[in-house]
Amino acid sequence: SVGVVSCANLALDLSIRYLPDHLYTYLIPGPHEPDYDQLDHYLQPTLEKFIEAWQPGMRVSRTA
Numbered sequence: 001s002v003g004v005v006s007c008a009n010l011a012l013d014l015s016i017r018y019l020p021d022h023l024y025t026y027l028i029p030g031p032h033e034p035d036y037d038q039l040d041h042y043l044q045p046t047l048e049k050f051i052e053a054w055q056p057g058m059r060v061s062r063t064a
Contacts, residue, residue, distance in 0.1 A: 004028070008024075
């Protein structure tokens with residue numbers, strides 16, 4: 001079995017929020033559901049990037 005964790009940026013417009021390009025998706029190998037410590041291991045690298053961007057903020061001049 002495989003577990004899936006999917007995160008969406010709620011600051012995005014609803015029309016694009018759930019498009020694949022704007023989702024963070026994790027596939028977690030089985031055969032059992034991970035405990036919180038194991039789940040943290042998967043999420044930690046992305047959370048660190050979020051914190052990095054949050055502290056000083058970030059400016060996007062264009063999206064395409």
